[in-house]
Amino acid sequence: MPAMTASELEAFLQSHFPEMPEEHDFGFRVEHVEENFVRVRMVHHPRHLRPGGTVSGPALMTLADTAMYLALLAMIGPVAMAVTTSLNINFLRKPAPRDVIAECRLLKLGSRLAVGDVTMFSESENEPVAQATVTYSIPPRNNSAS
Amino acid sequence: MPAMTASELEAFLQSHFPEMPEEHDFGFRVEHVEENFVRVRMVHHPRHLRPGGTVSGPALMTLADTAMYLALLAMIGPVAMAVTTSLNINFLRKPAPRDVIAECRLLKLGSRLAVGDVTMFSESENEPVAQATVTYSIPPRNNSAS
Amino acid sequence: MPAMTASELEAFLQSHFPEMPEEHDFGFRVEHVEENFVRVRMVHHPRHLRPGGTVSGPALMTLADTAMYLALLAMIGPVAMAVTTSLNINFLRKPAPRDVIAECRLLKLGSRLAVGDVTMFSESENEPVAQATVTYSIPPRNNSAS
Amino acid sequence: MPAMTASELEAFLQSHFPEMPEEHDFGFRVEHVEENFVRVRMVHHPRHLRPGGTVSGPALMTLADTAMYLALLAMIGPVAMAVTTSLNINFLRKPAPRDVIAECRLLKLGSRLAVGDVTMFSESENEPVAQATVTYSIPPRNNSAS
Numbered sequence: 001m002p003a004m005t006a007s008e009l010e011a012f013l014q015s016h017f018p019e020m021p022e023e024h025d026f027g028f029r030v031e032h033v034e035e036n037f038v039r040v041r042m043v044h045h046p047r048h049l050r051p052g053g054t055v056s057g058p059a060l061m062t063l064a065d066t067a068m069y070l071a072l073l074a075m076i077g078p079v080a081m082a083v084t085t086s087l088n089i090n091f092l093r094k095p096a097p098r099d100v101i102a103e104c105r106l107l108k109l110g111s112r113l114a115v116g117d118v119t120m121f122s123e124s125e126n127e128p129v130a131q132a133t134v135t136y137s138i139p140p141r142n143n144s145a146s
Numbered sequence: 147m148p149a150m151t152a153s154e155l156e157a158f159l160q161s162h163f164p165e166m167p168e169e170h171d172f173g174f175r176v177e178h179v180e181e182n183f184v185r186v187r188m189v190h191h192p193r194h195l196r197p198g199g200t201v202s203g204p205a206l207m208t209l210a211d212t213a214m215y216l217a218l219l220a221m222i223g224p225v226a227m228a229v230t231t232s233l234n235i236n237f238l239r240k241p242a243p244r245d246v247i248a249e250c251r252l253l254k255l256g257s258r259l260a261v262g263d264v265t266m267f268s269e270s271e272n273e274p275v276a277q278a279t280v281t282y283s284i285p286p287r288n289n290s291a292s
Numbered sequence: 293m294p295a296m297t298a299s300e301l302e303a304f305l306q307s308h309f310p311e312m313p314e315e316h317d318f319g320f321r322v323e324h325v326e327e328n329f330v331r332v333r334m335v336h337h338p339r340h341l342r343p344g345g346t347v348s349g350p351a352l353m354t355l356a357d358t359a360m361y362l363a364l365l366a367m368i369g370p371v372a373m374a375v376t377t378s379l380n381i382n383f384l385r386k387p388a389p390r391d392v393i394a395e396c397r398l399l400k401l402g403s404r405l406a407v408g409d410v411t412m413f414s415e416s417e418n419e420p421v422a423q424a425t426v427t428y429s430i431p432p433r434n435n436s437a438s
Numbered sequence: 439m440p441a442m443t444a445s446e447l448e449a450f451l452q453s454h455f456p457e458m459p460e461e462h463d464f465g466f467r468v469e470h471v472e473e474n475f476v477r478v479r480m481v482h483h484p485r486h487l488r489p490g491g492t493v494s495g496p497a498l499m500t501l502a503d504t505a506m507y508l509a510l511l512a513m514i515g516p517v518a519m520a521v522t523t524s525l526n527i528n529f530l531r532k533p534a535p536r537d538v539i540a541e542c543r544l545l546k547l548g549s550r551l552a553v554g555d556v557t558m559f560s561e562s563e564n565e566p567v568a569q570a571t572v573t574y575s576i577p578p579r580n581n582s583a584s
Binding site: 308343344349350353354357373375376377378379380381382383386 | 454489490495496499500503519521522523524525526527528529532
């Protein structure tokens with residue numbers, strides 16, 4: 001069972017990244033949370049665009065990393081200080097200048113490492129624009145309550 | 147022999163990404179260009195920080211992607227419309243809140259694909275904070291001059 | 293619509309790799325083919341084992357690469373000389389000493405690059421033992437038959 | 439300082455993989471060991487070949503994984519039960535039917551994860567045939583000798 005709801009995840013994201021509006025206010029909306037899965041929407045903003053009108057690679061990488069972070073927090077709760085250890089992304093199609101939806105599924109949730117698969121779609125498209133695999137390191141959790 | 151100098155690369159970057167100051171004015175400085183190699187500095191800015199005072203993963207991924215883009219343009223010139231097809235990054239150490247230096251070496255410069263290795267260091271540190279491998283697709287170049 | 297059936301794919305594999313029994317007779321069985329998807333079984337053999345009784349990483353990497361090759365051939369037919377350009381794999385759980393099933397889905401089938409997602413399971417297990425993303429380069433196809 | 443010499447590493451490899459001659463007797467020779475670095479030679483054998491006369495992708499992936507394993511053992515000694523957690527490889531050029539040399543440099547040797555960069559060359563060539571980044575998980579080491 002997830003440890004956090006969609007609205008708890010959004011509130012966590014906003015409270016922990018308040019001072020970095022330019023980079024982190026990507027307008028992430030957590031649309032759905034279930035066991036080992038989240039769906040996150042990156043609301044379209046002109047600053048995500050590259051010349052030619054496509055959503056930039058760095059914006060998609062930020063979305064992939066964030067979706068995995070939220071999928072992990074959804075399962076283990078907001079206590080752990082998890083950090084990305086690796087990210088592999090394939091850019092598949094030019095993303096239209098629209099919202100991008102990321103679906104992240106946890107492939108593994110171990111005691112030390114979590115691995116997730118993130119597939120990203122332009123809104124209302126069926127073919128993915130990018131696919132990423134993201135690994136997070138989970139710090140040792142001690143028994144003391146917090 | 148490189149086709150563009152460091153200052154030509156900086157000018158190209160600024161002229162092609164003028165409308166996206168928040169995301170793209172990362173203060174990239176091209177410090178050195180040689181055959182199949184560039185060194186790029188990402189000037190420190192508070193918006194690159196994560197809670198805890200480390201440079202964020204998305205900032206490092208943007209640096210890796212940009213360094214590879216510049217290494218490629220340095221060799222083939224500003225004409226081609228190259229796009230990232232994949233990026234793999236390993237985060238190795240927490241980066242201090244300082245400038246980050248990326249060294250990108252082209253491992254392959256083919257007619258259709260280019261692959262580069264990007265190693266990133268916090269300023270004045272010897273141990274890398276991250277390593278990335280980045281692949282770009284190079285569009286077909288036709289024989290007609292333009 | 294796929295261009296080749298499961299039995300055509302198996303026959304192709306055997307006819308093109310006859311002289312390398314040790315490495316390539318992995319006992320690959322093509323179990324299912326559909327649009328942009330194949331399921332391939334690697335029949336268990338003691339030479340795939342590592343000390344400790346788990347299926348080796350190189351055996352899983354060979355399976356991932358082969359599954360993607362077959363998924364691609366299934367769609368474009370046996371004519372093209374496609375080659376792997378990159379492979380990213382995450383090892384998720386220790387695989388039991390049993391058959392391993394790979395499911396490969398094409399994420400992109402372009403004119404020059406194809407990208408597939410390969411998820412691998414120990415027979416009759418639900419949790420994947422490994423996940424890979426594999427990219428193949430497709431040589432230019434000319435119109436003349438040959 | 440390395441904990442094992444080149445000949446100790448070769449002896450370890452042979453003693454731990456005796457029962458798998460077809461797959462593991464790749465004729466690996468450890469040519470050089472120093473702090474955070476090994477150079478390993480994969481002696482040419484016809485079973486490594488693909489149609490067309492190039493060394494196969496699976497043979498190169500096995501070399502990359504083994505070189506990283508040896509670089510890690512060289513530093514921490516033969517006691518730990520380290521396992522590959524991820525491998526990313528880019529195939530850069532067709533390898534000639536000759537020995538392949540792998541140079542593995544440890545980018546990070548942490549208490550839980552080690553990351554290495556492996557660059558592979560056909561014998562007496564300067565341009566790499568492939569580049570890999572490999573991550574190993576290092577099991578917790580306890581203080582009690584055993």
